Structures are given as structure tokens and as C-alpha cells.
Amino acid sequence: MNHVLCGLAVNTALPSELVGRLIAVADPDIAEALADRADLSREQAVDLAARVPQSAVRLAYEGLLTAADIDPVTQPQAALALLDEDSGDPDWARLFARDADVERRAKLAACPGLPDDVRETLAADPDVHVVAELASRTTADQAARLARHPHAEVRRAVAANEATPPEVLAMLVTGEGLPPVERCLVCDSEETPYTHDRQCPRLDCDLRAGASCDGSHESTVHETAEEALRNPATPVESLLRFAEHPSMLLRSELAARPDLPPKVAARLAGDPASGVRADLAENPAISEAVLRVLAADRGHDVQRRTAHNPRVPLDVLSRLAATVRIGPTLLPRIAAATPAEVAQLSTSSDPTVRMLLAARRDLPAEIRDALAADPDAKVVKSIARHPGLSETQLRAMVERHGVRVAAGVAANPDAPAALLEDLTRLVPPVWKVLREVARHPHAAGPALLACLADGRARPVAAGHPALPLQVIVGLLADDDWRVVEAAAANPSLPSAVMADLVPWTPGLGVSG
Incomplete structure (x- = not known):
């Protein structure tokens, strides 16, 4: 695989003329990348399908080929793709x-x-x-x-x-x-x-795992x-008959039905299988009374999934936050909280509740700012990505809580270039910070150069348009193919360099 050409094939700044030259030398890998281009013309798509016939299916699904471009006898898969798109x-x-x-x-x-x-x-x-x-x-x-x-x-x-x-x-x-x-x-x-044996070794067997028949x-x-x-x-x-069915799987499917009657929900809340009760716990159709029962259920995953129910009462959710490992994720009930409820949650004495609220990205400025100054690191880590925070606030977060919040600060959409550069200089380096900075639109050359030191951040930084030009060109010969492709896909790569990288094959008449 030519990783330079595969990267160029997805480069949004690649001139149309060079797209045509790439089509003339495309192999299946390059063709797959070219088919993703938003600017690929119909003429170029026809040329690409002629050059790499197997690309015709993808091009058909992308809407770049029409029925007039396809022969169903010689290109049956592409013809079926158009039929699948209801355009054949x-x-x-x-x-x-x-x-x-x-x-x-x-x-x-x-x-x-x-x-x-x-x-x-x-x-x-x-x-x-x-x-x-x-x-x-x-x-x-x-x-x-x-x-x-x-x-x-x-x-x-x-x-x-x-x-x-x-x-x-x-x-x-x-x-x-x-x-x-x-x-x-x-x-x-x-x-x-x-x-049927669930570990069936027969290569020619297409029966589903556990399939069985005794005549019935x-x-x-x-x-x-x-x-x-x-x-x-x-x-x-x-379907109500399945509430007492011996199959736990069928009872679980019933428990997840959004039209589940209240009486059946109450019965399933006492099901002997915790998996059934857990599926029930996340069902938005169940009543508050059933939710309160499930919130006290110590069965595997029941309380966690109760916390994810969009109708769980806030007082129940607050109690669950103290006992269940939820993490800094935006729960449906928190996302749907009214302004009055948001204000109430922001003053909770439990930092975990404040952390859950901080996962919202549409908080009023006064509540956002209060959470940004919270004394608990997990609250600050959760709010750190919220838009609208000033550079002063973001720096204060890092000064108070250090590496625990640094990656979140680096991911903030309003973090300026100077702050991002300072974050890359933390000693010892914080690898999660480098990975966030590598993809940040405000990152500048010095910060991106620091990101190249991390194996996971390096391919991302290689594709950043603010990376110095000479560095981008040098990365085209990197030992990591991901870095090579990212550098070749970098829109800051000069068109003259691109032209030198694409082979010239005269006489093929490929559309530009």
C-alpha cells in the first residue's frame, strides 16, 4: 500500500488535476480513499470505476454513479447497490x-x-x-x-x-x-x-450458535x-405472556418495551434475574414508584441503569450518585433538567452530583463559572470542556488541580494557543494533554511539535494544518504509516509538493 498516495487521496486541498492523476494510478486502497472525496465529479467517478472496477459499488452508494454508468451484466454488484439506493x-x-x-x-x-x-x-x-x-x-x-x-x-x-x-x-x-x-x-x-455446537469448527456451517431442533x-x-x-x-x-416465560432473554426484551403496562413493569421489577431488572431500569415508560424500587436494587447493573433512565427523580439520582460509579457522563435526566433544577443541582453538597451537572455544555454563565471554581477536582474536570470559559479561568483550574484537569482544559474549544503550548510543557509530560492539543484547532506550531513525541498524538498532529511546513514534508517519510498518511492528507501541504508526489501517467485521458 502506498500510504503517501492514500493520504493525498483524502486531502481536501488536492487540486482537481491531481485527483485525475491519482485516479490514473489508483489501486483498490487509493480508490477507496478517493471515493470519499466530497468534490469527486461524476466524470472522475466513472473514470475511477473503470480503473478499479470494485470501487463502483462504493461510488454507487455515494451517489456518484447513475444507472447510465452501470452495466448490470459486467457490474452486478454496482447495479445492486443502485437498486439498494432505489435508483437503479x-x-x-x-x-x-x-x-x-x-x-x-x-x-x-x-x-x-x-x-x-x-x-x-x-x-x-x-x-x-x-x-x-x-x-x-x-x-x-x-x-x-x-x-x-x-x-x-x-x-x-x-x-x-x-x-x-x-x-x-x-x-x-x-x-x-x-x-x-x-x-x-x-x-x-x-x-x-x-x-448446534456454539464452538462449531466446521467452516461450511452457517447455522446460528446454539440453534436447535427436536422436531418443534x-x-x-x-x-x-x-x-x-x-x-x-x-x-x-x-406479549404479556412472556412476563412469566422461562427464557430470561424474552423477559428482558419485554422489560425494554416502551409501551410496557405499569402492572407488568411492577411484576418484572421483582424478576429473579438481575439482567431483566436492569433492562427494565432503563425503560423510560416505567413509573416513579418502580424506579424507586429499582434504585434500591443491588443486583448487577440495576442501579447504574436506573441512573440512566430519563425519568428518574432527581432525589433518587442524587442518592445513586453517591453509591454508583457513573463517571463524568451526561445522564439523560441531567440533560433534561429545568433551569430551576439546574440551579438546585449546582448547589448540591455532593460533589458527584455537581460533576454530573458539569457534563452539560449549555449551562448558564453564572453556574458554569461557579463550577469552574469548584474545590473538587472531579467537578472541575467535568466542566473544563464547557465553552465560554476564559483563559484566566482555564489557567486557574490547572493551577489548583494540576494534571487531574489538564486534559479537559486542553480540550476546551476556547483554549488559546498560548495556553495549549504551556500545557504541552508540563513536566513530566501528560500524554492525554498532548492528544487533545494535537487535534485542537487553536494549536500552533510549537505545541504541535511537542505533540509529535507521543505515539498516539503524532498521527493527529501530522495532519494539523498549523504544523510547520518543513515538518509536514519530513513526516512523509516517517516510520509510522499512520503519520505518513496524515501528513499527506494535511491541507497545508503545498500543491507543488503534492504534484511531485503523484506519478504522472500520460495518455490515459483521465478527467481533471
């Missing part, structure tokens, strides 16, 4: 619906906007994977018909389709009103009873229930 020729769909390659038919079945006759052809496909792919995305009418398909895999796919009518989803859950399932993927390939197709039936539980179109009344 409908006649292509009819061609692929009878393709000998089952993977192409399955890819087609996943495409939107297929003509009715194509969907009917795919619904009768001899390969169940193709029918299942169609069933997971097709229209309500066809999904209702496929719910009666004799193969369990197709019904599983119908259960995942949000277009499936609610009454049909209820039938898939209960089994009432549908003919019995006749086959599943397990009994298609193995003599039953059979349970039990693992696929279980998966159908899972899909129906996850499907928001499934009537919740048909």
Missing part, C-alpha cells in the same frame, strides 16, 4: 430475480421499491434465505401472506418487519390462526434432534418471539 433500473431487478447466484437474489430481496412482479418472484424463490430477506423488508400485504410460509426462518423474518400488520404479529407470537411450521434451518441440514423448531420459534418483542408494531397485549 427496474428491469435490472427482473434480471437479478432469476440470477443463478443466490447471494445476488438475496441482496436484491433486501432492496426497497421493488416492482410487484419481482417481489412475487422472490417470494417463490427456492432458497429460503432469499425469501426470508424479502420477508424482513416487504410490504404489509406480502408480509401477511409470508407469515403463513411453512418455513420457520421466513416467519422469523416477518416478525422483524415493522410493516407487518399488528394482528399478524400477534398471530406469530401466539401461533393461533397460522398453519404449523414445517421446517427450519436446523432440520433442513441435520438429522433431529440436533443442537424450538430455537427459531424462540428467535421469532425475540423479533416480535423488539418490533414496535407488535401489540403489547400479545
